[in-house]
Amino acid sequence: MNEFCVELRDVVKRFPTPEGSEVFAVDHVTMQIKNGEFFSMLGPSGCGKTTSLRMVAGFEWPTVGEVYIEGEAMGRRPPYLRPVNTVFQSYALFPHMSVAENVAYGLEMEKTPKYEIKRRVGEILEMVKLSGMERRKPRQLSGGQQQRVALARALVKHPKVLLLDEPLGALDLKLRKEMQLELKALQQEVGITFVYVTHDQEEALTMSDRIAVMDHGRVLQIGAPVEIYERPNSRFVADFIGETNFLSGEARAIEEDRVTVYIPSLKDELVGAKAAPVNVGDQVVVSMRPEKIRLASDRALPQNCFSGIVLNTAYIGSDTRVIVDLGGAPLAVWEQNKISTLDPEAYYAPGEQVWVVVLPENALVLQDV
Amino acid sequence: MNPHRRSPLVIVSTVLVYFFLYAPVVVLFLFAFNSSKTNVLFEGFITQVGPTEIVSGNVIRSPCGAFHWFCELARNVEVRNAARNTLTIAFVSTITSTIIGTLAAIALQRYSFRLKTFSEVSLYIPIVIPEIVMGIGILVLFSQLFTLLNNTLSLSGDSQLTLGLGTVIVSHIAFSIPFVTLVVRARLHGFDKAIEEASMDLGANEIITFWRVTLPSIMPGVLSGALLAFTLSLDDFVITFFTTGPGASTLPIYVYGLLRRIVTPQVNALSAVWISIVLVVVFFTQRLQSRQM
Ligand SMILES: Nc1ncnc2c1ncn2[C@@H]1O[C@H](COP(=O)(O)OP(=O)(O)OP(=O)(O)O)[C@@H](O)[C@H]1O
Ligand SMILES: [Mg+2]
Numbered sequence: 334m335n336e337f338c339v340e341l342r343d344v345v346k347r348f349p350t351p352e353g354s355e356v357f358a359v360d361h362v363t364m365q366i367k368n369g370e371f372f373s374m375l376g377p378s379g380c381g382k383t384t385s386l387r388m389v390a391g392f393e394w395p396t397v398g399e400v401y402i403e404g405e406a407m408g409r410r411p412p413y414l415r416p417v418n419t420v421f422q423s424y425a426l427f428p429h430m431s432v433a434e435n436v437a438y439g440l441e442m443e444k445t446p447k448y449e450i451k452r453r454v455g456e457i458l459e460m461v462k463l464s465g466m467e468r469r470k471p472r473q474l475s476g477g478q479q480q481r482v483a484l485a486r487a488l489v490k491h492p493k494v495l496l497l498d499e500p501l502g503a504l505d506l507k508l509r510k511e512m513q514l515e516l517k518a519l520q521q522e523v524g525i526t527f528v529y530v531t532h533d534q535e536e537a538l539t540m541s542d543r544i545a546v547m548d549h550g551r552v553l554q555i556g557a558p559v560e561i562y563e564r565p566n567s568r569f570v571a572d573f574i575g576e577t578n579f580l581s582g583e584a585r586a587i588e589e590d591r592v593t594v595y596i597p598s599l600k601d602e603l604v605g606a607k608a609a610p611v612n613v614g615d616q617v618v619v620s621m622r623p624e625k626i627r628l629a630s631d632r633a634l635p636q637n638c639f640s641g642i643v644l645n646t647a648y649i650g651s652d653t654r655v656i657v658d659l660g661g662a663p664l665a666v667w668e669q670n671k672i673s674t675l676d677p678e679a680y681y682a683p684g685e686q687v688w689v690v691v692l693p694e695n696a697l698v699l700q701d702v
Numbered sequence: 703m704n705p706h707r708r709s710p711l712v713i714v715s716t717v718l719v720y721f722f723l724y725a726p727v728v729v730l731f732l733f734a735f736n737s738s739k740t741n742v743l744f745e746g747f748i749t750q751v752g753p754t755e756i757v758s759g760n761v762i763r764s765p766c767g768a769f770h771w772f773c774e775l776a777r778n779v780e781v782r783n784a785a786r787n788t789l790t791i792a793f794v795s796t797i798t799s800t801i802i803g804t805l806a807a808i809a810l811q812r813y814s815f816r817l818k819t820f821s822e823v824s825l826y827i828p829i830v831i832p833e834i835v836m837g838i839g840i841l842v843l844f845s846q847l848f849t850l851l852n853n854t855l856s857l858s859g860d861s862q863l864t865l866g867l868g869t870v871i872v873s874h875i876a877f878s879i880p881f882v883t884l885v886v887r888a889r890l891h892g893f894d895k896a897i898e899e900a901s902m903d904l905g906a907n908e909i910i911t912f913w914r915v916t917l918p919s920i921m922p923g924v925l926s927g928a929l930l931a932f933t934l935s936l937d938d939f940v941i942t943f944f945t946t947g948p949g950a951s952t953l954p955i956y957v958y959g960l961l962r963r964i965v966t967p968q969v970n971a972l973s974a975v976w977i978s979i980v981l982v983v984v985f986f987t988q989r990l991q992s993r994q995m
Contacts, residue, residue: 390903391902392902419900421899423894428919438906
C-alpha cells in the first residue's frame with residue numbers, strides 16, 4: 334500500500350477573472366496526506382482551501398501539477414471514478430429523496446445488491462444516530478441532522494478518503510463543539526483518512542493530526558497542532574493561530590538558536606529563539622504568546638526584562654488578562670490565577686508599574702514579511 | 703373603526719370580477735341544455751325522452767332527454783375529427799416543446815457563451831409580439847418554403863408539401879418553447895448546483911445525474927411548463943388559423959366556422975365538454991404539483 338493516501342504535487346490552479354486577468358486560487362501547493370490521518374487545511378477566506386479540496390474530489394482540474402490518490406495520478410479523471418467522497422458545506426442533500434434514499438444512492442451507483450444496501454444504510458444511520466428517520470425528507474430535518482445525513486451518505490461508500498468542506502460551518506456553536514468531538518471519534522472508529530477544510534483555528538487544533546496553514550493559495554506550514562502553535566515558521570502563522578504579541582526589530586547577533594534583537598520601541602535588546610531562517614541585519618519580528626509572558630514587580634532578570642505600565646485588566650476566572658503599555662505599544666499578558674484570594678493586591682491595577690519578563694525560548698524570532 | 707371591516711368598494715369589485723369571469727361560463731353551460739334550436743333565448747330544458755320531435759324550432763322530445771345536444775355532438779363526425787386533430791397537435795407539440803424548452807432553460811442557466819444575452823432576449827420576443835404577426839409570418843415562411851421545395855424537387859399531386867397538421871404542430875411547438883423555458887428557468891433559479899456535484903461524487907455519471915437528480919428536482923417547473931404549453935395549444939386560434947390546411951381543422955377553428963353559419967346549442971355543448979376537460983386537467987396538475995416538494 335502506498336504511504337500517502339492523497340498527494341498534491343506542486344499544484345497550481347488559475348481561474349480567469351471577468352476582467353480578463355487570472356487569479357491564482359492555488360499557487361504551487363504540495364501536500365502529502367498519510368493513511369488514516371485527520372488532516373486539516375486551515376486558512377482565511379479565499380486562501381484556496383475549497384479549490385484544493387475540489388481538485389482532490391475531481392470537480393476541478395489542476396492548471397499545473399498533479400493530484401495522486403493512493404499513488405495513482407488522477408489527471409482529468411471525473412469525480413465518479415475517484416475513490417473519494419465529499420461532505421459539502423451546504424450538505425447538498427437530494428431534496429426529492431428520503432434520508433434512506435439519499436444514503437442508498439451511492440451504493441446503487443455501485444450496483445450493490447438490494448439486501449446489502451438495506452443492511453449498510455441501516456448500519457450507517459445507526460452510527461450517525463439517525464435510526465428511525467429513514468423516511469423523512471431532508472427539509473424535515475434540523476441542520477445538525479442534515480449534516481449527519483451528508484456524512485452517512487459519503488461514509489456508506491467506504492471511501493479511501495473523506496473530504497469535508499467546512500462541514501460544521503452552518504451549525505451553532507454548541508452543536509458545533511459536540512459535532513467536533515463526534516466527528517473525531519467517528520474518524521477513529523472507521524479509520525478513514527479525513528481531509529478537513531476549516532477557517533476555525535480552534536477546530537483545526539482540537540481535531541487534527543496534522544494541519545496545513547494556507548494563505549493566498551500557498552501552504553505556509555504543515556505540522557501537528559503543537560508544532561503549528563509552538564513553532565510557527567512565519568509571522569502569518571503565528572498571528573493566525575491563537576493570540577500573540579509582535580515586537581519589530583533588527584537582528585543584531587545570532588548564536589546557535591538564539592537571536593539577539595534590537596527593539597527600537599524599547600531602546601533595548603531582547604534575546605529570542607530562532608524559529609525561522611534569519612541573518613544578522615535582517616528586519617525581524619518577535620512573537621510572544623500572552624500566556625508565556627510573566628509580570629514581575631521588580632527587575633527579575635538581567636536581560637529580557639522590560640519596564641511597562643498596566644493599561645487595563647480583565648478578570649476572567651482562570652486568568653487575569655492584562656494589557657501593558659510597553660514602549661508605547663500595548664502588550665497582552667495572561668496571568669494564571671494560581672492562588673485563590675480576594676486580596677486586590679494579588680491582581681494588577683491600571684497605572685501600576687510592572688516588569689515584563691519573557692524567557693528566550695518563549696520569544697520566537699521570525700522574518701518580518 | 704374596525705380595521706377588519708371590508709370597504710364596500712372591495713366587496714363590489716370582488717363580486718364584479720367573479721361575475722365577469724364566471725357568468726359567461728354559467729350561461730354557456732345553461733344554453734347547452736336549451737330546447738331552442740336557434741339558441742337566441744333560453745326556452746327551457748328538453749324534458750321528454752323518446753324519439754326526436756321538433757315543433758317550430760323547439761326540441762320537445764329527444765332520446766337523450768336534456769342532453770340532446772351532447773348526443774348530437776357525439777354523432778357529429780366533423781367534431782370528432784376536429785377534436786382528434788386538436789388533441790394530436792396538443793400532445794405532440796407539448797411533449798416536443800417541453801423537452802426543447804427545458805433543455806434550453808438548463809443551457810441558459812448553466813453555461814455562459816457568446817451571444818447569451820442575445821439568445822435569451824430573442825427567445826422571449828415571440829411572447830410579446832402580437833400573435834397575428836407571428837401567424838402571418840409563419841404562413842409566409844411556410845408557403846415560400848413549400849413553393850421553393852415543391853419546385854426544386856418537382857413534387858406534384860399528393861406528394862406536394864402543403865399546409866396541414868404538420869405545419870400546425872411545428873408552429874405550436876415554436877410558440878410554446880419560450881413559455882416552457884420561462885417557467886423552467888424560474889424553477890432553476892434557486893437550483894443548488896452542489897447536488898449535481900454530490901451525485902457525481904457518489905458515483906453517478908453526467909447522464910444518470912441528469913435523470914436522477916437534476917430532472918426530478920426541477921420537475922414541478924417542467925410540469926407547469928408542459929401544462930401551459932398544452933393549454934396554449936388547445937385553445938390557440940390565430941396561429942392555427944394561418945397554418946392549418948384542408949382536413950386539419952381544430953376545435954377552435956371548427957367552432958368559429960359554425961358560428962358564422964348558425965349558433966346551435968351544439969356549440970355550447972362542445973364548449974361545456976371542453977371546459978370540463980380543461981378544468982379536470984388543471985385540477986389534477988395542481989394536485990400533483992402541490993404533492994411534490
Ligand atoms: N470558479 C471560480 N472562478 C473564479 N475564481 C474562483 C473560482 N473558485 C474560486 N475562485 C477564487 O479562488 C480563490 C480561492 O477560492 P476558494 O474557494 O478555494 O477559497 P476558500 O479558501 O475555500 O475560502 P472560504 O473560506 O471563503 O471558503 C478566491 O480568490 C476565489 O475568488
Ligand atoms: Mg471554501
